[in-house]
Amino acid sequence: MTTYPVFEPLDIQQGTSLSCKVFSGRLFFCPIHIHPEYEMVFISQGGVSSIIGENQHKLSQHHLLLIGPNLPHAFSNLDDGNYFTSRYIHVKELVLETLFRQFQELYRLEGVIDWFKRGALFSLKTKQVELYEQIYQQKDEQRLLAFLRFLLSLAQQVPIRYLRHAYHQDSSQRVQNIICAINDNHNAPLTLTQMASQMNMSVSTFTRHFKKIFGVSYIEYLIGQKVDKACHLLSSSSLTITHIAWEAGFTSLSQFNKQFKQHAGVSPRLYREIRGWSKTLHQKKENTTDKTEWDIGDHC
Structure with a gap:
């Protein structure tokens, strides 16, 4: 099937840096699209089919996707009738770069930013799942701090694989x-x-x-x-x-x-x-x- 990425404007609330959502169900269809925001997708239950960059993947429980700015992606259910739950986060495009440039202590974010832009797949361990879920339990500045704690923990891990073959810095x-x-x-x-x-x-x-x-x-x-x-x-x-x-x-x-x-x-x-x-x-x-x-x- 030929795919044409379309631009999706996201609505991250004024005065916040990121948006957290949860989808639970058996039927889901999301055509291939792009947006300038960073996106994290965590599968906490079941599985889902995805297209990231040039590749198609089946995502399973405890898989985490890092999707960078304007990286084409799409999702759909597996047609197996099973229930699945996805927890995903959108982050305004300049947040990570601003934090990395302003605070020397956050130097590890440089590697994380690169992972986003390449598109990266991880399998989270129990402790990391707990850190990810803590983001959803917090509000305002505490949510941003929980988000940073999770990213800094993730920075010590190696991706299962990159999802984008052709990657160019510019x-x-x-x-x-x-x-x-x-x-x-x-x-x-x-x-x-x-x-x-x-x-x-x-x-x-x-x-x-x-x-x-x-x-x-x-x-x-x-x-x-x-x-x-x-x-x-x-x-x-x-x-x-x-x-x-x-x-x-x-x-x-x-x-x-x-x-x-x-x-x-x-x-x-x-x-x-x-x-x-x-x-x-x-x-x-x-x-x-x-x-x-x-x-x-x-x-x-």
Whole structure:
């Protein structure tokens, strides 16, 4: 299946550095996406299927994922009918770098930051599981301190493996510049030539860099943005699928159905059913404003 990473804006509460959520259930679908925040995902029960960077993985109990800024990732249930629980944390993009640069005592964070950017998989020991769960039990500054204690403990361990084959130190800033340009022109997307010019690159150089970073071409990425808009409309409105196809910018219903399934792995109709199930599970009201948000666990 061809995948097109889409940009997901996260909503970390004002005045906080990180957000903690828990998801428990048997059915979960999260299409491949990116965001500039750091993410940690801990499987405390059962298992889940994931795509991180260029690789697909099955995650089991006590596995911990470190997912860096703008590293494409996706999750879905294993279709085994078993219950699973995931505890995950989003951290604002500059928090770790600021702490590392300002406090010499936190020098070990440099290695942890590198693990995030590469994408790393760990298997937590009992003591580390306790430290991770303490993050959820704290609030405000005590939560941040518990988070740091966990990271410094993790820094003494070695990852099971890295999840990203092609890693470049400057890729995060390149991605940020490209995403900003795409978001600034989302109503009228720039052509390939215009985007290359804005990035001060030739078309061939930009095409090569974009493909290396995102794993798809610029045109394929723009298609992913259309599908992203369709996902939002499917999950938050009662518009017909035909109407949604036109609103998202597709020129025909057959084109929409084909490209949506290539991107999301399911048909638009099934996607709407899955999202409707998720809302029912978490008792979201139908008239509640709902942006495209796949981290649907409960805030802690």
